[in-house]
Amino acid sequence: MSLQKIAHVPPPTVGPSASVMEAVELMAEEGVGAVAVVDKDELRGIFTERDVMLRVVLKNRNPAQTRVSEVMTSPPQTAPDDMPLDEALNFLLDKHIRHLPIVDREGGIHGMLSLRNLLEHMVGYLQRELHSLDQYMANDGPGG
Amino acid sequence: MSLQKIAHVPPPTVGPSASVMEAVELMAEEGVGAVAVVDKDELRGIFTERDVMLRVVLKNRNPAQTRVSEVMTSPPQTAPDDMPLDEALNFLLDKHIRHLPIVDREGGIHGMLSLRNLLEHMVGYLQRELHSLDQYMANDGPGG
Numbered sequence: 001m002s003l004q005k006i007a008h009v010p011p012p013t014v015g016p017s018a019s020v021m022e023a024v025e026l027m028a029e030e031g032v033g034a035v036a037v038v039d040k041d042e043l044r045g046i047f048t049e050r051d052v053m054l055r056v057v058l059k060n061r062n063p064a065q066t067r068v069s070e071v072m073t074s075p076p077q078t079a080p081d082d083m084p085l086d087e088a089l090n091f092l093l094d095k096h097i098r099h100l101p102i103v104d105r106e107g108g109i110h111g112m113l114s115l116r117n118l119l120e121h122m123v124g125y126l127q128r129e130l131h132s133l134d135q136y137m138a139n140d141g142p143g144g
Numbered sequence: 145m146s147l148q149k150i151a152h153v154p155p156p157t158v159g160p161s162a163s164v165m166e167a168v169e170l171m172a173e174e175g176v177g178a179v180a181v182v183d184k185d186e187l188r189g190i191f192t193e194r195d196v197m198l199r200v201v202l203k204n205r206n207p208a209q210t211r212v213s214e215v216m217t218s219p220p221q222t223a224p225d226d227m228p229l230d231e232a233l234n235f236l237l238d239k240h241i242r243h244l245p246i247v248d249r250e251g252g253i254h255g256m257l258s259l260r261n262l263l264e265h266m267v268g269y270l271q272r273e274l275h276s277l278d279q280y281m282a283n284d285g286p287g288g
């Protein structure tokens with residue numbers, strides 16, 4: 001299937017010379033935790049709420065005077081649109097990240113996939129499996 | 145089963161009069177996105193990296209001069225240690241939150257459960273189910 005079907009499309013984007021404050025304003029408006037940094041239709045980086053905390057606040061940078069290009073992750077991890085769902089999940093967990101830009105071969109970005117998007121897509125499954133696991137741990141499981 | 149078995153134990157905590165910067169330093173050290181705000185062994189609130197972005201940076205507050213008590217969520221959503229896993233997941237998704245302090249009846253806090261803790265606990269299940277779902281969507285599913 002297509003990751004774009006469950007991702008945030010179109011992705012929230014800013015230019016590299018946008019300020020951290022502009023990126024934060026966009027994340028607040030869109031209710032998301034990451035923006036793609038795009039220059040001339042090409043993905044240059046990703047900037048997240050964790051970067052706001054660790055690379056701006058913790059480092060005493062001024063959000064109005066710091067450009068996202070100074071504090072973004074570049075190049076970012078990305079995924080093609082046809083990456084299988086289980087691989088996308090594995091990738092997010094392995095890399096300890098929450099967002100994955102969906103890109104084409106030319107470096108254009110078509111969506112932003114979040115861990116939450118994946119979860120919400122399969123919440124019915126998840127709840128049934130967690131219920132089973134809980135019963136198992138309560139009755140028979142190790143240390144149950 | 146016990147949520148404490150998969151939660152972050154002991155939970156990272158700060159006092160209500162700690163500064164935002166102190167809370168950020170603790171989150172950075174522990175590699176987490178939320179701290180519990182505790183006063184006299186009682187849970188008073190929760191403060192997260194999203195709060196750093198939306199309630200501090202976006203509002204032009206000074207991280208060194210703002211107390212967490214001014215910008216925390218209080219009272220926080222909480223869960224008892226024996227809440228079933230599926231209920232905990234449902235709760236996190238419904239409330240659109242990522243962290244859940246595990247508390248006893250006296251208001252003491254014993255751990256901090258994150259969405260990531262739940263996911264990592266059941267990653268084997270998840271990958272198999274996502275793989276099946278992906279196959280289904282590719283072959284027979286709606287719009288496949």
